[in-house]
Amino acid sequence: MSAMTTPAAGERTAFLTDSTLCIGCKACEVACKEWNGIEADGLNLTGFSYDNTTALGHSTWRHVKFVEGLPEPGVGGNDPSMLSWEFSSDVCKHCEVAGCLEACPTGALIRTEFGGVFLQPDICNGCAYCVVACPFGVVQKNEQDGRAFKCTFCTDRQKAGMEPACAKACPTQSIKFGVLEDLEREADARMQVLRDRGMHDAMFYNPVDTSVRGIHAMFILRGEPETYNLPPKPEVPSIYLKDGWKSAAFEAVAMVAAVATSFLLWRRSS
Amino acid sequence: MKHERPDNTYAESPDDPRFPYILTTYRLTEHHTAGGMSRGLSHLAELQPELFAEISPELANEIGIAQNEWVTLVTPRGIVSAKAMVTTRMRPFLVDGRVIDQVGLPYHWGWKGLVTGDVETICWPFPRSRTCASWRRRDWSATWCAADEPTAKRP
Numbered sequence: 221m222s223a224m225t226t227p228a229a230g231e232r233t234a235f236l237t238d239s240t241l242c243i244g245c246k247a248c249e250v251a252c253k254e255w256n257g258i259e260a261d262g263l264n265l266t267g268f269s270y271d272n273t274t275a276l277g278h279s280t281w282r283h284v285k286f287v288e289g290l291p292e293p294g295v296g297g298n299d300p301s302m303l304s305w306e307f308s309s310d311v312c313k314h315c316e317v318a319g320c321l322e323a324c325p326t327g328a329l330i331r332t333e334f335g336g337v338f339l340q341p342d343i344c345n346g347c348a349y350c351v352v353a354c355p356f357g358v359v360q361k362n363e364q365d366g367r368a369f370k371c372t373f374c375t376d377r378q379k380a381g382m383e384p385a386c387a388k389a390c391p392t393q394s395i396k397f398g399v400l401e402d403l404e405r406e407a408d409a410r411m412q413v414l415r416d417r418g419m420h421d422a423m424f425y426n427p428v429d430t431s432v433r434g435i436h437a438m439f440i441l442r443g444e445p446e447t448y449n450l451p452p453k454p455e456v457p458s459i460y461l462k463d464g465w466k467s468a469a470f471e472a473v474a475m476v477a478a479v480a481t482s483f484l485l486w487r488r489s490s
Numbered sequence: 491m492k493h494e495r496p497d498n499t500y501a502e503s504p505d506d507p508r509f510p511y512i513l514t515t516y517r518l519t520e521h522h523t524a525g526g527m528s529r530g531l532s533h534l535a536e537l538q539p540e541l542f543a544e545i546s547p548e549l550a551n552e553i554g555i556a557q558n559e560w561v562t563l564v565t566p567r568g569i570v571s572a573k574a575m576v577t578t579r580m581r582p583f584l585v586d587g588r589v590i591d592q593v594g595l596p597y598h599w600g601w602k603g604l605v606t607g608d609v610e611t612i613c614w615p616f617p618r619s620r621t622c623a624s625w626r627r628r629d630w631s632a633t634w635c636a637a638d639e640p641t642a643k644r645p
Binding site for chain 1: 540557
């Protein structure tokens, strides 16, 4: 399992996607679709570099981003003036505190024994509350089918002791799969290696300081997360609940006061 | 009319005024060789659905082409149409003090499959860099080809 130990019962598994190793081959996209039997989602040339799938959605659960940028040492081949071309494989983050899970009214979205977030298609009613609640824009509703779909974390494969299809297919081990704590340690070691090599713009993306409280699909990226369309400070929508209820309570009190006042004034005048 | 290549007498070499640009060809990861075995697979076809020609922003400005616009590529041997992919990855050459632009054309497309496109080898007998290519805007190619659609779209 990508050189990681098999998880014991109760241990949370995770992805570590190291974009510095990604070659943009899209084997992860194809393996995911082949394993899960997902259809192709459109045969259109987008013109966004070599990215013709554009984003995660109901029929794309792994998506490789192609970022063409200014010359950066180490990513443009031997010529230091060559433009940089970065690749990063995006996936559902399986958040520690998941906005989709909190928003789901039917209980279709559940936390699995592996720590991932799983959308049960037989329970989903297509309300799409999860779609708007995800801070990363991962879930999408399939309008033909009526239900929402997203990465399953290959829970079926994990139950059989295998690693997810994308991690298995990745030829450079850019997608690493294993126990969460092991991968965090491995990410630390890799970050040190990259810094020693002079790659000072390498960053480890795992927003533990936000209301999401950490993600189970961590990334090693070069540069800012916004370059890869990742929010630097993702928040779950439920952080606005307290303020929402407070203003509702205030409005209720104000409304009752206004009605009472107008009633008393009417009584006074009549 | 100087022919440095006796096996290619269809164009002057170098400096044929009809063909000022370099054309090069290459593979993409998503398709396999001539594409017969990958264009029919939906999971591969969606990753690279159409033939495109990569040109530098400098060349795109020069001929007035924007991203995703149709362009027609002409060599002494054939004509193909492709969508333009304007990218800074395609860089002009500086040869003997002259700037010569390069255009790139992947060779995976053909007439059959889920995704179709012009066959690149119309332009030359086998995949290689050639010094003979010129670009025209899609609307000018009407004088060359009667069809409005790329030549590959046959029933």
